[in-house]
Amino acid sequence: MTVVQTLRGNKLALGAAVAALFVIFSSIVVVPESQQAVVLRLGEPVRVINRFRPGVDFGRTGAGVVLRVPLLEEVVRIDKRVLSLEMDSQQVISSDQRRLEVDAYARYRIIDPVKMVRTAGSVERVGDQLQPILTSVLRQELGSNTFASLLTPERGEAMAHIREGLDRQARDYGAQVIDVRIKKADLPPGALESAFAQMRAAREQEATTIRAQGQKNAYLITADAEARAARIYADSFGKDPGFYDFYRAMKSYDATFANPETRGGSTIILSPQNEYLKQFKGN
Known part of the structure; x- marks a missing residue:
């Protein structure tokens, strides 16, 4: 064997070793925990590595070193995180x-x-x-x-x-x-100022409506109470005329003596025997 043949044989062996290493390293794929990978064979998906599966323990996901067929299979990496x-x-x-x-x-x-x-x-x-x-x-x-x-x-x-x-x-x-x-x-x-002005106007209109409704309800309640009071007074007056005289006298006393403004600040002098004061005497 000549030196040339020896060198040629060494080159072939080295080339074969390099090709073998290339095939080996091309066959190895490392898929981290944060990724999932789809293996495509001639463009068609054939398997999934480290696929997202809710509830699966972190250590059982399938991440790590996997093998593929060089040149025939392609690996598409997909982020597994949010x-x-x-x-x-x-x-x-x-x-x-x-x-x-x-x-x-x-x-x-x-x-x-x-x-x-x-x-x-x-x-x-x-x-x-x-x-x-x-x-x-x-x-x-x-x-x-x-x-x-x-x-x-x-x-x-x-x-x-x-x-x-x-x-x-x-x-x-x-x-x-x-x-x-x-x-x-x-x-x-x-546009912010205009929006606030319109919102304020809408709230004021709503407040006005609520107040008007409240006043209406107050008038209805007052009218109903006065009507019921009038019926009670009428029933009482019909059953006891003396009570009616007493009630009418008390109303008159209240209007005359309790509010000095009704008599213009003037002084009233009456005899104890005056008929107007008979209710004070119990007659």
Whole structure:
């Protein structure tokens, strides 16, 4: 064997060793706990590694070193953690025709990686698909609520409806929407003072209506009480004429003596034998 043949044989052996190492390292895939992976064979999903499964213990997820067939199989990595979807600031018109500047965001995760790969291809494209859906659902829901309701506990119910609507469409991409929140819902610059003035006018009108209703009820109650008192007095007077004389005298005394303004500040001098004072004598 010549030196040239020896060198050629060594090169072939070295090349074979390098190829073998390349095949071995290409076959090894490390999937961390924070990721799940879909193995594609000629573009078709064949298995899922470390798939998200609620309730499964952290140490039993299937993460770690796995093998694949080089050149035939491709590994698509998918984040297993909760992801954030930020919505650009949008103008939304509420049911009371208030134009609002709304900033919102959503939290979601991939629960069906195979469906995600088939429909979207990547996590980034899932976010691109969900963003206009979030905007549309948010516009529709907030458009059916008043501006004032967004400042009260009713806002939580509206956000629940938005999350449910977004989640229904996110399932088509293998995703689950966990939560939707509004970071800011403000009136455009210059419209805040007008909104407060209209809200104040509405509350004043409501207060006026309540006061008017209260006065009406007071008049009805007073009239009913006076009518009942009149019936009681009439029954009493009919049963005891002496009581009627006494009652009429007391009313007269009250009008004459109890309020000096009724007699213009003048002094009244009467004899104890005066007929007007007979009730004081018990006659």
